[in-house]
Amino acid sequence: xxxxxIGKDALAALFDRIKDEYxxxxxxxxxFFERVTSFHxxxxxxxxxxxxxxxxxxxxxxxxxxxEGGYDIKMDGMKRKVALFGAxxxxxxxxxxxxxxxxxxxxxxxxxxxxxxxxxxxxTCNEPFKSCFCTYFGNFEPCFYDIWLTDIGEHYIIEAGSxxxxxxxxxxxxxxxxxxxxxxxxxxIERAKEKMSIPSKKFDASAFSERYHSNIWHEIMERCICCxxxxxxxxxxxCFDVFDTINLDGSGERKRKWxxxxxxxxxxTSAENFRxxxxxxxxxxxxxxFVFSMERYGMQAxxxxxxxxxxxxxxxxLREIIEVMx
Amino acid sequence: xxxxxxxxxxxxxxxxxxDTKTFWVEYSNSFNPGQFVxxxxxxxxxxxISIAGGYENGIMxxxxxxxxxxxxxHNMKEGDVVGIRGPFGxxxxxxxxxxxxxLMIAGGIGLAPLRPCIMHAIENRNDYGExxxxxxxxxxxxxxxxxxxxxWRKSIDMDIIVDRGDESWKGKIGLVTELMDEVDxxxxxxxCGPPVMMKFVSMKLLEMGFDKSKIFLSLxxxxxxxMGICGHCAIAxxxxxxxxxxFSLEDAMTMLEKPVExxxxx
Ligand SMILES: Cc1cc2nc3c(=O)[nH]c(=O)nc-3n(C[C@H](O)[C@H](O)[C@H](O)COP(=O)(O)OP(=O)(O)OC[C@H]3O[C@@H](n4cnc5c(N)ncnc54)[C@H](O)[C@@H]3O)c2cc1C
Ligand code: SF4
Ligand code: SF4
Ligand code: FES
Numbered sequence: 334x335x336x337x338x339i340g341k342d343a344l345a346a347l348f349d350r351i352k353d354e355y356x357x358x359x360x361x362x363x364x365f366f367e368r369v370t371s372f373h374x375x376x377x378x379x380x381x382x383x384x385x386x387x388x389x390x391x392x393x394x395x396x397x398x399x400x401e402g403g404y405d406i407k408m409d410g411m412k413r414k415v416a417l418f419g420a421x422x423x424x425x426x427x428x429x430x431x432x433x434x435x436x437x438x439x440x441x442x443x444x445x446x447x448x449x450x451x452x453x454x455x456x457t458c459n460e461p462f463k464s465c466f467c468t469y470f471g472n473f474e475p476c477f478y479d480i481w482l483t484d485i486g487e488h489y490i491i492e493a494g495s496x497x498x499x500x501x502x503x504x505x506x507x508x509x510x511x512x513x514x515x516x517x518x519x520x521x522i523e524r525a526k527e528k529m530s531i532p533s534k535k536f537d538a539s540a541f542s543e544r545y546h547s548n549i550w551h552e553i554m555e556r557c558i559c560c561x562x563x564x565x566x567x568x569x570x571x572c573f574d575v576f577d578t579i580n581l582d583g584s585g586e587r588k589r590k591w592x593x594x595x596x597x598x599x600x601x602t603s604a605e606n607f608r609x610x611x612x613x614x615x616x617x618x619x620x621x622x623f624v625f626s627m628e629r630y631g632m633q634a635x636x637x638x639x640x641x642x643x644x645x646x647x648x649x650x651l652r653e654i655i656e657v658m659x
Numbered sequence: 660x661x662x663x664x665x666x667x668x669x670x671x672x673x674x675x676x677x678d679t680k681t682f683w684v685e686y687s688n689s690f691n692p693g694q695f696v697x698x699x700x701x702x703x704x705x706x707x708i709s710i711a712g713g714y715e716n717g718i719m720x721x722x723x724x725x726x727x728x729x730x731x732x733h734n735m736k737e738g739d740v741v742g743i744r745g746p747f748g749x750x751x752x753x754x755x756x757x758x759x760x761x762l763m764i765a766g767g768i769g770l771a772p773l774r775p776c777i778m779h780a781i782e783n784r785n786d787y788g789e790x791x792x793x794x795x796x797x798x799x800x801x802x803x804x805x806x807x808x809x810x811w812r813k814s815i816d817m818d819i820i821v822d823r824g825d826e827s828w829k830g831k832i833g834l835v836t837e838l839m840d841e842v843d844x845x846x847x848x849x850x851c852g853p854p855v856m857m858k859f860v861s862m863k864l865l866e867m868g869f870d871k872s873k874i875f876l877s878l879x880x881x882x883x884x885x886m887g888i889c890g891h892c893a894i895a896x897x898x899x900x901x902x903x904x905x906f907s908l909e910d911a912m913t914m915l916e917k918p919v920e921x922x923x924x925x
Contacts, residue, residue, distance in 0.1 A: 394662045397701045403666050403740045404701055439886045442661060545915055572890035575662075575883045579702035587662065587701075589883075592891070599891065602881050603725035605854045607894075607919050620915065625896025 334499050337507040338488040338514055346505050347454075347480075347491075348372040348418065355416035355452060358386050364566065364644070366417060377419050377456060382568045382640060384431060386415060387448045390565075391590040394443070394575070399583040412446045420455040423467045423638035425475040427568030428453070433630045434571045452497050457483040459521055461529045464639025466652055469531035472636050473522070485517040531637075532655040538633075540659050541624050545616070549657050554612040556647040561593030563641035563649070564618065569634045572599075594618050619654060662884070664699040664742025670716060672737055676801045679723045679768060680733055686717040686743050691750035692775035693877060693905045696720070697885050699742030703731045707882045707900075709772035710746060718743075721771040721803055747885040748904050751776050751875060756847045760788040764860050766795045766835055766852020770803045772877050772904075773851055781814040790815040791844060795835030795856065797821065799828045818842075836863045845869075849905075851877040857920040861908055865924070874908035878918060894918055 339347065349372070351357055358366040360381035361374045369375055393409035417424070428448075435444040455478045458465070467473050475481060479498035483490040490510050493499040510518075564570040574592040579585035592599060595614050600607040608614045626634035635651065642650045671683035686696075690710050698720060699705045706728040712719040724733045732741070753776060761780060765773050773792075780790045792811070796802040798821050811817055818838050820831040831838070835852070836859050848869055850860050857876055864874050880892035880899040892899035895916035897906075911918050 406663060406666070408661075408663060435888060437887075439888065441888050542915055571888070573883065573888075574891075575705065575889065577702050577704050583702070585702045587699075587705075589889075592883075592889075594890065600881050602879055603723075603729075604879055605919060607880060613916070617916065621893070621896065624915065625893070629896050 334493045334502070336490055336492045336510040336515060337502060338485075338510040339491050339505070339507040340488055343506060344482075344489065345372040347501070348375065350501055350505055351416050351418065351452075351454065355414045357416045357418050358383070359418040364640075369418070375419055379419075380421055380458075380462060380638075380640075381419075382566060383417050383420055383424050384427065384568050384571075386417065387428075387431065387444050387451070388435070388571065388573075388591075391588060392443060394587045394589055396586050397584060408442075412450055415447055415451045416454060417451065418454045420453050420475075420478075421458055421638075422455065422473055422475040423465075423636045424568060425453060425455060425477055426467075426470075426472045426636040427638065429476050430569045430626070430630070430632055430634050430636065431571060433632065434569075437630075452479040452495070453477070454480040454498075455482065457481070457518075457522060458525055459484050461525055462639065462643075463530070464642040464650075465529055465637070466531045466639055467637040468526050468529045469536065469652075469655075470633060470635070470637045473526055473529075483518045483521060485514060485521060488514070490514060490518045530652070532652050532659065534656065534659045536655065537659045538624050538627055541620065544658050545620070547658075549654075550612055550616055553649060553654065554615045556649060557595070557611070557615045558647060559593075559595040559597070559611060559614060560646060561595045562644040562646070564593040564595060565591055566640040566644045568638060568640065569622070569636065594621070619651070622651075662744070664697070664705070664744050666740055666742050667717070669735060669737055669739050669741060672735075675721060675803045678801070679721055679803060681711065681719055681721045681803075682732070682741075683714060683719055684717050684741060684743060688746060689713075690718065690746040690775075692753055692779050693751035693772055694746035694748050695772070695885075695904065696743050696745035696747065697882075698722075698728070698732070699744070700728055700731045700735070701742060704728045705742075705744075705883075707747075707885060709877075709904075711771040711774045712778060713775070719774075721768065721774075723768050745885060747900055749902065751849050751877075751905050753779050757786045758788065760844060760846030761790045762842075762844050762846060762848045763790075763792045764794075764835060764839070764848060764850045764852070765792070766856035766860075767797065767801070768803070769850075769852035769856070769877070770794055773849060774804065776849060777811060777815065781811065784814050788846065789844070791842065792817040793835055793838045793842075794819045795821070795838070795852070798823045799825055799830075834859070836860060839863045839867065847873045847875070849875050849877075854879075854920045858922065858924060861921060861924045864908075871909040871912060872907055875905050876908060876911060876920065877904045878906060878911070878920060879904065 360379035435441040478494040573589040622635040883889035887901040895914035
C-alpha cells in the first residue's frame with residue numbers, strides 16, 4: 334500500500350476507528366501505557382513502556398477452589414483484542430525481544446493471548462529524549478507495526494505494515510503522500526537521529542566478556558542501590574516471581590509479579606544465595622542485556638531506549654558503561 | 660507446557676530421616692533419571708523436586724522440609740491432593756556412559772536425583788563397567804533409602820561416610836572426598852550435593868584425572884517456572900531448568916558467570 338497522509342485533526346478519527354474494534358492503550362500521563370477511551374487522553378509526545386499490557390506487573394495464573402476430593406482450577410486469562418496507540422520504534426524492538434522470551438519454544442499463554450491479538454500503531458520520534466540511544470543499535474526504525482505515523486508538520490505520514498493496518502487506513506479519510514512529503518519524512522528522521530547522543534565506540538559484545546572481571550564493575554556496584562527500578566522500567570525485563578494467596582474458605586489464587594535480578598533474594602534457595610554479592614547482581618543485569626541474550630536468542634536484549642537511566646536514582650547510564658567496556 | 664498443575668494424590672509417605680520424607684505420587688508422565696517436577700500445594704506455592712524414582716502408578720519424591728511448601732508437604736497425609744507439573748530439565752547422560760565405568764557421588768539430599776540413575780544402572784547392569792556410589796551424609800540418622808542399600812550392593816559398589824557418627828555407627832567418619840582418596844577410578848562421574856561439597860568433589864575428581872567432559876553436576880537454583888520464562892534459575896544466560904539441572908563440568912566451567920559451586924575450581 335502506498336504511503337498516505339492525514340491532517341493532524343484527523344488523528345482523532347483514526348483513534349475512534351481503532352477504538353471501535355480494540356481496547357486501546359496509550360501514553361497518557363504515566364511511565365506505562367494506560368487504557369484510554371478518548372483521543373484527548375493520549376499524550377503522543379510522551380514516551381511510555383508498553384510491556385505491562387502483555388505482561389502486567391501482577392497477574393493471576395489461575396484461581397482454585399476447594400471441592401469434594403480436590404480442587405477446581407480455573408485459568409484466568411482471556412484472549413483480548415488490544416491496540417497500542419503511540420508506541421515508539423524502540424517499543425517494537427523491545428516487543429520483538431519479549432516475543433522471544435515469552436513465545437519461543439515454550440509459549441507463555443497469558444502473554445500470547447494478548448500479544449497475538451494486538452495491533453501496534455506507532456509514531457516516529459521527531460525529538461529524541463536525552464536518555465535515548467536507540468540509533469546506536471540501529472533501532473530508530475520500527476521492526477514491525479500495523480500503522481506507523483510520522484509528524485511532518487501540517488500532516489502525518491501514515492503507513493501500513495500489515496493487512497489489519499491497511500484495512501483501518503482504507504476506512505478513514507486520507508490522501509496519497511507526495512514525493513515531497515516522503516522527503517520531508519526522511520528529513521525528520523535524519524534530524525532526530527543526529528540529535529541523539531550515543532557512545533563513541535562501536536559496540537563489541539566480546540569486549541564485555543573480556544572485561545567481566547574489570548574493576549569498573551566495583552565502581553558501578555558502589556553506586557547501584559539495587560532498587561530494581563531499571564528492571565521495572567525496562568521494556569525487555571521479563572523476570573517474575575510466583576506466589577499463592579489463600580482466602581478463609583480455602584479458595585485462592587496463584588499469581589505472578591514482576592521481579593528484579595537486583596533484589597537480594599532473587600537467586601536465593603534453601604541451599605545458598607547464588608548472587609549474594611551486590612556486584613554479581615549489578616553485572617548480571619548488564620551482561621544479560623548485552624551478552625547472554627545474544628548467545629541465547631541471537632539478539633541484544635537492550636534496545637537503547639534509555640528508560641533505565643531515566644528512573645535510576647544513581648544515574649547509572651548504560652552509555653557510560655558501554656563507553657568504558659566496548 | 661503450562662502453569663496449571665495436574666492434580667493428583669499422595670499414595671504413600673515414608674519418613675526417610677529426621678527432616679526428609681519420601682512421597683509416592685500418582686503421575687503418568689514418563690521421565691528420565693535426573694529430571695525434576697514442580698510440586699504444588701495450592702495456597703502455599705510450588706517447589707522444584709527431583710524425581711527420585713518411578714513406580715507403577717507414578718513417581719517418588721524425597722523432600723526435605725526447608726520452607727513454606729516443603730514444610731506443608733511434611734504435614735500432609737496419604738490421600739491428600741497435590742499438584743504436579745513436569746518433568747523438566749536435562750537428565751543424566753546415562754546412555755553416553757554405556758560400556759564405561761560410572762562413579763556416583765552424593766551428598767545429603769543429593770542422593771535423591773541420583774537414585775533413578777542407580778536404579779537404571781542396576782536394571783541395565785551389563786551395559787556398564789564398574790559402578791560405584793559414594794555417599795556422604797551429615798549423620799547416620801540422616802541417610803536416605805537405608806532400607807535399599809542391601810539390595811543395591813548386590814549389583815553395585817557403595818561406600819558411605821558421615822560427618823558425625825553416633826553410638827551405633829561403626830562406619831567411616833569424615834567428608835565424602837575422603838572416600839574418593841581410597842579409590843582408583845577412571846570413567847564418568849555424576850555428582851549432586853550441597854554447593855561446597857560439589858566444589859571439593861570437582862577438585863578431587865580433576866586431581867584423580869577425570870576428564871572435565873566426563874564429570875556431570877546437578878545444580879540447584881531458585882526456580883519459579885521450570886520453563887525458561889521467569890529468569891530466576893539463569894546462570895550466565897543458561898537456564899538451569901531447561902539446559903540443566905545436569906551440566907558437564909566442562910560446560911559449567913566455561914560459563915562467564917562462574918557457578919558458585921565451582922568457585923576456586925581451576
Ligand atoms: C532442580 C532442583 C531439584 C531439587 N530437588 C530436591 C529434592 O529432590 N528434594 C528436596 O528436598 N529439595 C530439592 N530441591 C530444593 C527444593 O526445591 C527447595 O528446598 C524448595 O524449593 C524449598 O521450597 P519451600 O517453599 O519449602 O521453601 P521456601 O519457603 O522457599 O524457603 C526455603 C529456605 O530459604 C529461606 N528463604 C527463602 N526465601 C526467603 C526470604 N525471602 N527471606 C528469608 N529466608 C528465605 C527459608 O527460610 C527456607 O530456609 C531441588 C531444587 C532444584 C532447583
Ligand atoms: S535503577 Fe539504578 S540504582 Fe536501581 S537497581 Fe537499577 S541501576 Fe541500580
Ligand atoms: S536496558 Fe535500559 S536502555 Fe536498554 S532496553 Fe532496558 S531500559 Fe532501555
Ligand atoms: S525456572 Fe523459570 S526460567 Fe528456569
